Amino acid sequence: MEKINQFSLQRFALLIKRYAMFNIKSWLIGFGALAGVLIVISALQIIFSGGTYNISPLVNLGQVIIFTGGFLITSMSYNEIHTPARSQFYLTLPATAGEKLFSHWIITSVGFVLVANVLLSAVLFLTSSISYMSLSIPVEVFNPFTQQNLTLMSIYVVVHSIFFLGALYFRKNNFLKTILSLFVIQLVFNIFIFLMIYLVIGKEGFQQDLSMMELNLGKFATETFPMLMKILFYGVLAPFCLLVSYFRLKEREV
Secondary structure (H helix, E strand, O other), X not given: OOOOOOOOHHHHHHHHHHHHHHHHHHHHHHHHHHHHHHHHHHHHHHHHOOOOOOHHXXXXXXXXXXXXXXXXXXXXXXXXXXXHHXXXXXXXXXXXXXXXXXXXXXXXXXXXXXXXXXXXXXXXXXXXXXXXHHHOOOOOOOOOOOHHXXXXXXXXXXXXXXXXXXXXXXXXXXXXXXXXXXXXXXXXXXXXHHHHHHHHHXXXXXXXXXXXXXXXXXXXXXXXXXXXXXXXXXXXXXXXXXXXXXXXXXXXXX
């Protein structure tokens, strides 16, 4: 008999299916709203631009909506655990904490990104096709596999982990409290960087012009520091948030 404390791909898949079934209605409403907004804006664009169609503003708007909507959905992903009438049932599901955690994470991060980009591509193709049929405007197709879009989606997956942690950590107003926490962390980080720069270049360095300051910082400011921040962002931030989320979930189970 399979032990509950061992990872099971079957249980993992069932947890994903369970989450999808419970949230499919709200997801469809959100995606429908996204489609409606893009269709209306594309129609207004054609009307007020004298019969021209430009896909770039619609792509940018769609990406903004994906980020905002995705973070909102992620912030609500653990509402079940914060509801007294439902939390006991969820916490006693015959699955490990890791299976519960990663099933939620995979569907709200990678799963959401895939579905949202497929939908965005389909909606933009629809609006472009309508423009072609009505005004003979050449059809423009959104390619979600461009370097720019892939970079944006990778940034989304990393930042999503912060809102995922906030969904588990905060009991109410998860989205707003997570944003406030990010603001405080950013403020502390800026103060830390300011102090580090002060220690490196000293008091006199702040009295020099910007070019002189860059000269004093040298390679550290132009190459080492950006590379370090990139490594921390892509390699450390998401695993750290998931690790803290795991222990938070384990704490709730106890």
